[in-house]
Amino acid sequence: MKNKELYTFVTTYDGGTFIMQLRANNLSDAVDTYLFKKLKPLSKVMGFSYNKKQIKEDLEIGTPFVKIDKTKNVFCFGCTLGKKFALFNIIKTSLN
Numbered sequence: 001m002k003n004k005e006l007y008t009f010v011t012t013y014d015g016g017t018f019i020m021q022l023r024a025n026n027l028s029d030a031v032d033t034y035l036f037k038k039l040k041p042l043s044k045v046m047g048f049s050y051n052k053k054q055i056k057e058d059l060e061i062g063t064p065f066v067k068i069d070k071t072k073n074v075f076c077f078g079c080t081l082g083k084k085f086a087l088f089n090i091i092k093t094s095l096n
Contacts, residue, residue, distance in 0.1 A: 006093040009034050013046055013086040027075060027092065031065060034088075048082030055079055065090065 004023035007030040011018040020038060024030035035055055043050040058079035065077040065088075073092035078085055 005030075007034075008091040008093050010089040010091070011046075011086055012089075013048070013081060014084050016046065018042060018046060021093070027065065027090065030090065031077070031088075035059075043081070046081070048084070051082075055081070 004025055006021060006023055007027070008019065008021045020034070022030060022033055022038060024033055036052060040050045065075040068074040068076060075090045076088060078087045
C-alpha cells in the first residue's frame with residue numbers, strides 16, 4: 001500500500017483563517033476529502049450553512065485548483081460558502 005501524502009489546507013473565510021491537515025493519495029483526493037468530508041463539521045465554526053451542491057457547482061465552473069507560480073507543491077482555489085467567498089490554499093507537505 002502506497003503511503004498517503006500529507007496536505008495542509010489554509011482556508012481564509014469571512015475574516016478568519018482555518019487550518020487543517022489530512023492525508024490523501026493525491027491532490028484531487030485531498031481536495032475532495034476536505035470539501036466533502038472535513039468542511040461540513042467546520043461550517044458551524046466558520047459560520048456558514050454547508051451546501052454540497054453549491055460547492056460542486058462552483059468547482060465545475062472554474063478550475064478546481066491552480067498551482068502558485070514560483071512555488072513547489074502549493075496550490076489554491078476558491079468557491080462560495082454560503083454567500084461569501086472562501087480562498088483555499090493547499091500545501092503538499094513533505095515530511096523528509
